[in-house]
Amino acid sequence: MDELIRHSGIVLRTEGETAEVEIVQTSACQACKAQSMCLSSESQQRRISARMLEPLQPGDRVEVMVRERLAWRAVLLAYVLPFVVMVAVIAVLDYATTWSEAVVGTLSLCSIAVYYLILSLFRNKLQRRFSFTAMKEN
Secondary structure, rough: OOEEEEEEEEEEEEEEEEEEEEEEEEHHHHHHHOOOOOOOOOHHHHEEEEEEEEOOOOEEEEEEEEEEEHHHHHHHHHHHHHHHHHHHHHHHHHHHHHOOHHHHHHHHHHHHHHHHEEEEEEHHHHHHHHOEEEEEEO
């Protein structure tokens, strides 16, 4: 069974079966005992949309969950594959053409832009697949 990644949050608003939830994303430094002496600790507030598993109201404290496997797939799509595309374009163009490094580098960056453009065309399908769920905290 998949492990779940969980975050606590507060419902800001609801619409249909979806809730907008504000979570506080903390860095690993937040648990450190030397945090008060260090300047690198940080936390950020994030707003995410989550499918409600039960009726929720604005102000409810909730737990937002996503399957760890889906989180790793999202990392793959957002960071790893674009890097692979960029390196592949550089390798192919550098080997197959006599273009300058500046042209090859520019085209490799453009390939990443095209990759993200194609990814954005599948946004609705990806949002259904990579959805968060929310339920009241106990």
